[in-house]
Amino acid sequence: MTRHRRRPNSDEDDRPPICPACGVTMMLTVGDDGELHYSCLECGYPDGDG
Numbered sequence: 001m002t003r004h005r006r007r008p009n010s011d012e013d014d015r016p017p018i019c020p021a022c023g024v025t026m027m028l029t030v031g032d033d034g035e036l037h038y039s040c041l042e043c044g045y046p047d048g049d050g
């Protein structure tokens with residue numbers, strides 16, 4: 001049973017991603033589906049390819 005949720009080497013990142021285009025920290029925005037998604041406020045770079 002693993003109770004540690006914060007591991008140094010994990011795909012799950014607590015910190016927001018960085019825009020690969022601008023290099024700025026992406027912000028959480030509400031998408032059309034009402035869910036939170038990370039997106040760049042500078043260029044609107046979407047997080048993930050879907």
Ligand SMILES: [Zn+2]
Pocket residue numbers: 019020021022023024040041042043044045
């Ligand atoms: Zn950007």
